[in-house]
Structure formats: structure tokens, C-alpha cells
Amino acid sequence: MSIKEIGCCGAYCKTCKPFYTGTCKGCKIGYDTGDRDISKARCKIKICCIVKGYDSCADCPEIETCPAIMEFYGKNGYKYGKYQQATEFIREYGYEEFLKIANNWTNAYGKYK
Numbered sequence: 056m057s058i059k060e061i062g063c064c065g066a067y068c069k070t071c072k073p074f075y076t077g078t079c080k081g082c083k084i085g086y087d088t089g090d091r092d093i094s095k096a097r098c099k100i101k102i103c104c105i106v107k108g109y110d111s112c113a114d115c116p117e118i119e120t121c122p123a124i125m126e127f128y129g130k131n132g133y134k135y136g137k138y139q140q141a142t143e144f145i146r147e148y149g150y151e152e153f154l155k156i157a158n159n160w161t162n163a164y165g166k167y168k
């Protein structure tokens with residue numbers, strides 16, 4: 056399981072190039088071990104999600120009325136819709152099913168069957 060490598064918003068860090076080439080630390084890696092400090096994080100979605108103890112926003116009962124995540128998903132750009140799709144997939148089918156698909160991607164998002 057690589058739930059740690061699923062970003063709070065639904066971006067999948069494990070198959071994202073900046074993550075595996077080491078130029079990005081990923082969304083959630085290191086906060087649980089103390090290697091990174093959540094008070095220094097800039098992404099308000101990540102801060103909220105990690106402080107509340109969720110694996111991602113997919114676990115949040117307030118997601119449908121959350122302005123932070125809905126504004127993010129509504130941004131211009133293909134990837135934002137794909138991150139929303141990831142979160143919706145996780146809400147419907149769970150993390151395990153998501154990871155079976157996402158581990159075959161070559162980006163932070165990808166195709167579903």
C-alpha cells in the first residue's frame with residue numbers, strides 16, 4: 056500500500072516525475088516522522104487534511120462543501136479535474152482499488168479502465 060504517496064488532493068506522488076527524481080518531497084511524506092514540519096507547509100489543503108488526520112481529502116465528510124478543495128478542483132487546467140477524479144474514485148472504491156490503477160501511471164494522474 057502506498058497511501059502515504061497519495062497527495063491530500065488526489066494527486067498521486069509515487070508516479071509523479073519530480074517525486075521519483077527527487078526534486079519534490081511529495082505531499083505527505085515526512086510529516087509523520089518529524090522530518091517535515093506541517094506548520095511550514097504552504098498548501099492550505101494539505102495543512103487542513105494532515106492536521107485533521109486524514110489520509111486524503113477523500114476521507115473528509117465536509118468535502119462537498121469545502122471551498123478550499125472545490126476552488127482547487129475548479130481551477131483551469133486538466134490536472135485539477137484529474138485530481139478530483141482520483142478523490143471521487145477513492146471515495147467510491149477505496150484506496151486499495153485506486154492504488155492498483157495508479158501504480159501503473161507515469162504521472163501524478165492517469166487513466167482509469
Ligand code: SF4
Binds near residue numbers: 082
Ligand atoms: S496541491 Fe497540496 S494537497 Fe495537492 S499534492 Fe500538492 S501539496 Fe498536496
Ligand code: SF4
Binds near residue numbers: 100103104107116122
Ligand atoms: S476540509 Fe477541505 S481541505 Fe480540509 S480535509 Fe476536508 S476536503 Fe480537505
